[in-house]
Amino acid sequence: MAKKRFIAGAVCPACQQQDTLRWWQENNIEMVECVACHHTDRRLPKSAQDNEHIANDKSEQVIGIFKPE
Template sequence: MNKAPKKRFIAGAVCPKCKAMDTMALTKEHGVEKATCVSCGEQMVQTEEHVEKVVRQHEQVIGVFKP
């Protein structure tokens, strides 16, 4: 049985397309992070390697998205 990836909502995040607040959900599957707006369906995707390049050494960050 395939298990759907766990969604984590990003508090205070605003969708770059529909401008709705608190509708962005973050999922991670096969080393790829995806932020999806549950209101309009807008998606932003980035690989784990991209995240590692922009995270500073002593920080614990789930992901950094630059629309």
């Protein structure tokens, strides 16, 4: 299980409470959850987001990202 860490000073976008957001990574996806209202947010790593923008350009299409273990 991934170690979850609180984000000091962060405000939940759903309930607006401060210091209730915790962050962790699951399968290279950044997860953020509010412990007060259980709002969750997921973000791909920066490298995957960059590849997604290239695919949306329609000049090039990314099928997948291979990461050997």
